[in-house]
Amino acid sequence: MKIDNEIRVRTGDCLLDACRALLGEERVLTGTSMDPYLEDWTGRFIPSTQDRPHAVLRPRSTTEVAAVVRLCAEHSIAVVPQGGRTGLCGGALPVVGQPCVILSLDGMATIRRIDTNARTLTVEAGVVLQSAQAAARDKGLVFPLTFGAQGSCMIGGALATNAGGSNVLRYGNTRELCLGIEAVLADGSIVSDLGGLRKNNTGYDLRHLLIGSEGTLGIITAAVFRLAPEPRVRVAGFMALAQLDTAAEVLNRMQDCTGGAAEAFEFMSDRATEMICQAFPDIRPPLESPAPNGIFFELASSRVSDAALDTDGSPVLHSAVLDALGTLMDEGFVTDAMIAQSEQQRLDLWRLRESVLEAMMHHGPVYPFDISLPLSRIAEFLSRVDPVMQQIGFVHVTVGHLGDGNLHYALTAAPGHDWNALPLDAARTVILDVLTELGGAFSAEHGIGQDKLDAMRYHKQPAQLAALRAIKSALDPEGIFNPGKLLPDPHA
Numbered sequence: 001m002k003i004d005n006e007i008r009v010r011t012g013d014c015l016l017d018a019c020r021a022l023l024g025e026e027r028v029l030t031g032t033s034m035d036p037y038l039e040d041w042t043g044r045f046i047p048s049t050q051d052r053p054h055a056v057l058r059p060r061s062t063t064e065v066a067a068v069v070r071l072c073a074e075h076s077i078a079v080v081p082q083g084g085r086t087g088l089c090g091g092a093l094p095v096v097g098q099p100c101v102i103l104s105l106d107g108m109a110t111i112r113r114i115d116t117n118a119r120t121l122t123v124e125a126g127v128v129l130q131s132a133q134a135a136a137r138d139k140g141l142v143f144p145l146t147f148g149a150q151g152s153c154m155i156g157g158a159l160a161t162n163a164g165g166s167n168v169l170r171y172g173n174t175r176e177l178c179l180g181i182e183a184v185l186a187d188g189s190i191v192s193d194l195g196g197l198r199k200n201n202t203g204y205d206l207r208h209l210l211i212g213s214e215g216t217l218g219i220i221t222a223a224v225f226r227l228a229p230e231p232r233v234r235v236a237g238f239m240a241l242a243q244l245d246t247a248a249e250v251l252n253r254m255q256d257c258t259g260g261a262a263e264a265f266e267f268m269s270d271r272a273t274e275m276i277c278q279a280f281p282d283i284r285p286p287l288e289s290p291a292p293n294g295i296f297f298e299l300a301s302s303r304v305s306d307a308a309l310d311t312d313g314s315p316v317l318h319s320a321v322l323d324a325l326g327t328l329m330d331e332g333f334v335t336d337a338m339i340a341q342s343e344q345q346r347l348d349l350w351r352l353r354e355s356v357l358e359a360m361m362h363h364g365p366v367y368p369f370d371i372s373l374p375l376s377r378i379a380e381f382l383s384r385v386d387p388v389m390q391q392i393g394f395v396h397v398t399v400g401h402l403g404d405g406n407l408h409y410a411l412t413a414a415p416g417h418d419w420n421a422l423p424l425d426a427a428r429t430v431i432l433d434v435l436t437e438l439g440g441a442f443s444a445e446h447g448i449g450q451d452k453l454d455a456m457r458y459h460k461q462p463a464q465l466a467a468l469r470a471i472k473s474a475l476d477p478e479g480i481f482n483p484g485k486l487l488p489d490p491h492a
């Protein structure tokens, strides 16, 4: 879609007139009223002047979204879908100088239905994750998707990035929680599968194509999710592992002692904890001494027997976790540990874990990798990569959803080094090469967006890339959905 500037302006004006007639003047933002929609949480991907969209459109219903998509297709104007702009790879902001509009889903924020018997929740794409969680909680149920951006990110964005977070270990990621999707395709047609069926083998599952497609295959307008029973008892704590390579064994032992009650098993290096406590002085380190291999954990159960009180007055689950930790300490797997003694202490531990990204932003220049590895290769990855990083002037600040083999491995300048003079490209090459050799993935949960196109080009298997491109051209032949994201340009 290469269009000269004059035609571009005329086409844009013509589209905007049609959109105003469709949505109403106040739902078609132009000029400076677009500014809040042109910046994301990272602040890294601000569109250049030539990437500024014609408008930000804010439809209120699926039929309005469909009509907007049809208009954009007629005018050859690309559509950049946008949720809460907390994505970390620049997927929700325009790029590549192609005439476009931003289609914000923030006007579609209705909780359509909660079915307490079927334990399902049907919500529109613009519902903020925390509101979906609260709606489930009001009915005594849990929408388990949990991560630091939950106060701002929206359901459509979580689906489009297949977000993970801290409870994936127990409940799965967004894909596993989703039972069906309503979406608008590139020709403006609406596909709807909101019946909440657990079984439906009637051909290719469009839901699974749209989840994780980062707005490149369709606009998600609503979805139905499975809910879980509210836990009756929760036990959270923090432990220091003697060796990181025993993490899988420690997790399995805790699972075995509690009937598989682990909800979170999160790696936090001593540097990460220190950085958080520096950025937020009211957050206290969980253990007295720094723990290079710290683990924040939470176990939970909805079983009456786990919530019943033991002879010492604490819930059975609490005693089981305490016993397991005692044995792990006796055997030398764990060198120190604490268990939250109150709900406030439990929430404080969660705050510690969820403040890490913000603490990194306070710290100064940081380059985050979001990688996953087979659990058995994590320690090897770190032992191979860390010395090289140190040698070339970086230190890493690492946290991770360890139970899922997912590390957020962030590089920062070692003391005495100037970030701008450090060889980031060389560091990236080393990390991605070792990762590929060990069978890892270069994006575990944040997606590709505009940020990881090079990694996609060089580290995705060529046959897989070809299949993804074939899917894209089948579902979006004119390339109107979110150009310049997820798939690297084959001609560049």
Ligand SMILES: Cc1cc2nc3c(=O)[nH]c(=O)nc-3n(C[C@H](O)[C@H](O)[C@H](O)COP(=O)(O)OP(=O)(O)OC[C@H]3O[C@@H](n4cnc5c(N)ncnc54)[C@H](O)[C@@H]3O)c2cc1C
Binding pocket: 041, 080, 081, 082, 083, 084, 085, 086, 087, 088, 090, 091, 092, 093, 105, 125, 146, 147, 148, 149, 152, 153, 154, 155, 156, 157, 158, 159, 160, 161, 162, 163, 164, 165, 166, 214, 215, 216, 218, 219, 220, 221, 357, 358, 445, 446, 449, 482, 485
């Ligand atoms: C502090 C913090 C912590 C985070 N922690 C985690 C974490 O633990 N795990 C994790 O997975 N992510 C995490 N993230 C990343 C981010 O929150 C998720 O990717 C989130 O799901 C994005 O949702 P959003 O509504 O902000 O989407 P946006 O950023 O607005 O968009 C993200 C992508 O989805 C597309 N999109 C948005 N809405 C739609 C729609 N309705 N239809 C089609 N495409 C759409 C956009 O085009 C874009 O490509 C974190 C982010 C922050 C800032």
